């Protein structure tokens with residue numbers, strides 16, 4: 603019987619079709635390990651700066667909203683409700 607070291611706890615784990623959780627020793631270890639992945643503990647942090655076009659659109663939107671509220675002039679109080 604071929605065994606491998608469980609990547610999670612280091613115990614001997616049977617490495618065969620009989621072990622559905624290989625290379626882990628048990629379902630528990632497999633789930634814990636998958637949980638780690640899901641929580642991003644192993645993930646490489648990636649920074650995704652906003653696309654220049656998106657940024658520009660957002661700025662235009664903000665500017666348009668500004669000029670609209672400015673154009674309403676005497677109705678400024680309407681925004682306080």
Ligand SMILES: [Zn+2]
Nearest residue numbers: 608611627631
């Ligand atoms: Zn284990």
